[in-house]
Amino acid sequence: MKLLISLLTLTVLCSWSSPLNHVSPKAVTRTADVIIYGGTSAAVTAAVQVKKMGRSVIVVSPDKHLGGLSSGGLGFTDTGDKSVIGGLARAFYGRLYDHYQKPGSWTWEKREQFGNKGQGTPALDGANRTMWIFEPHAAEQVFEDYVRENNITVYRNEYLDRATIGRATGGVQKRGNVIQSFRTLSGTLYVGKMFIDVTYEGDLMAAAGVSYHVGREANSVYGEEFNGVQPGVFQHGHYFKTNVSPYKTPGDPKSGLLPEVSPEPIGEKGSGDNKIQAYCFRMCLSNHPDNRIPFAKPAGYDPARYELLARVFANGYTETFNKYDLIPNRKTDTNNHGPFSTDYLGKNYDYPEATYERRREIIRDHELYQKGLMYFLQNDPRVPADVHERMQQWGLPKDEFTDNGGWPHQIYVREARRMIGEFVMREADALGKTTVPNSIGMGSYSLDAHNAQRYVKADGFVQNEGDIGVHPKQPYSIAYGSILPKETECANLLVPVAMSASHIAYGSIRMEPVFMILGQSAATAAVLAIQSKVSPQKLPYEKLKAVLLKDGQRLTL
Template identity: 65%
Template structure:
């Protein structure tokens, strides 16, 4: 009898322990592992607040550490604060001769995107290898003792717990619960804001919504060089409309100019390639490889196109940040529309589909006899960089989510703001990059030939201000959430804002505002802008052209 009672007691204790959720608490809970997430955490810690980074990612830094090393700077003079500190730390790394393993620094060339890669005057460096960027983010974590919980995925269905219009805590699929005073959604997808019941938009708004010109369907608008400049038949048997369409071509009507739609600009992986014989992993035939998926590209080559290597942008040590270029390239056009709202399982499938497509493209370019000899011979000298992404088959761990959800907050940034046509009363950072959207669809023109649609590149007149109101939800939806990545913006304005330096700038700004909201026990919408501006300027943030 005594043994039975002891057994029942132990069983009760185990049952109660097994059903208990692990709970953690901090002043600020940041969801995401992006560059904005880590910079926000650094600023929170500098301000004396406790913070937990709840990161679905194992690797920190998002695209900045995921292959996008040829930084989209725009006007680098408006990049201040901790964002500039990040690029200063990159500079310091490459000042050590030991950092130049595969080439001498003098051989590098110092080419950047509209700026020298290495800016000795300001002691910043804007171009870098992926593993170097990741090491800088990890240095921040160690230096500021940031509590990072990796591989923690928000329970998107029932994991946001709200009281009186505020998030009290969030729960992850592992069963952990994180309570805080202010929450920051620093993901590329906007999963926390959506689960919190905050309003958002996916796709392109019609031009009529915000009185814009460059939003919505842009049929007939051909910017950059990412369109078919020759008449290419999209049919398996050229010219035969009764034969099947080639892979990747949609039979759907593309829409009328300026109409809104559900389509998203294309995603791709920013590959880090190497042509150093000792640091090159040759392209291998991927699973599910189908050479005919690239027949459209073979026809582009037959038409005389020879721009394959124009976006093999150099980063140190004989490596590249390889991006999309041309009518048929690394962008997997039209294959991401369901990604923002998809389940985690479906997103994993979409990411793998993008990897299969892009790895197949590299194998095709290196091996298929339909590829011109000069292209195939040069491509065969390239491969994945052996010393990058070593735990992922040397393949980037982050898909380039160029755009997913965008919050509809207190203020919506539009092209009018990026063109400095409206006055911003509460700027928390600046942007300057071209309003840049990649193609959203590949369709059949009325003349029966194939064309891409959605690629836009329109330059702002000057660096522009980003409103604090675009970082916070509407008051009635949530009063303690801030969003520095999937911020409140139209599609085309987001095309300029969505650059990694800007995400870091906004990450610092939301953390600074969160500290004020916590100290004064007020909604994030009520943060006094004069106080916020003062702190941001003290932190060397750039808020206007006159205060650079």
């Protein structure tokens, strides 16, 4: 009887289909020396590097658009010390410089009118022929140019079969500790000698049975200071600077909590939890009347959802536009700023491990929250008049994300799974206080984590927690072992994005230029390992270092 029920259940599951689980009756096998899974900026630099080294490569991308956040709205590049950005990453920003030298690239303003400064240096750096601040479509075109010029094979809308997530069965076929192939939901089999997971989520890594962590480690795990729960640590302006009641009736707990406030008590300082820093969309906005899509009232809009922000305004808040960072052609890269902004606190905890269907729900929920916030700022009578007036000048750009109504195609996955690999990058490493072994690139940005929760303090007022911004004393090297799984777990996989780092160290490493750097270095190691007929873990570092330096990577100060 149990067997009959199991067979009936299997029949029902197999008969149900959706765009994400349909298996094609004409499933095929595709083979290359290196198989890259993901469509991020690291995917493109990795693929270009494999091609440069004379090996075959296939990019298997669940995304239609290449580039991840670099082409998905994050045009105001988080760079830190630009001098340590080398290789294909630097070449990417060089191509953007060339793009903006063309008069035809300036549609809605003249180049001379664009006087914005980047993070410490000019956006348009003529001395070094680099452009660090750019429009999404310009970045995506550079990535597509790389694909076309290098004749890179890319299969889009191809999702890894994660039916048995976390184990080396189902979608990933292994022989011992070596991946033989993986299957996508279309039924296609991808066979390779080496595999590179460049997803923000680390899906291939997890499905291959590699160890990883989700959430914040306790400070005691790696001997850190800024990991774990951090109440009372305020490094940016993303906290409540005045007393704001979280209750529907101010001061009355019996009235219930307002939306977007967690009823969960905060953990002990420095303790670990399963919370991750908030996600948002990096909106590209336009204030040109001929290139502006007004914000409409989104489905299910409820102004009560934004009551906390109304109370913040009532207390004199004036920083609404502090992160409307200007990019070319009268547009912005709009990021979170303040105690109640585009970061959607606490609504992404299950995203890293979620099914594709559940991830789509989370992404849609973030979109509606953020669109509702924009509508609230433009229309609600509780918003100050001067904010109303300025907000109504902004809308989504008609010439960006044209197949998605001007809305970014990529949510900002600031952090998801993080591998526990051969070497774990820790707080001291990312602060430049140590000498890490076998450098494959460098980082320099602040240890930057966004808030992870909004809670009620003991005094009855609301506060955010998790926002950290600690500056390294100097640029730091990133260890080769941090993109390698333990060899006993997988001997032909490299993971340059969901790489091996503590939560707080990852807060610095997780910048788009660094992902491009690590993508190129991972590809170099993969090809050299094939040539040497060894695992990446056994590849002599001096051999890898020589090629990285030849290709312009910056490895040490």
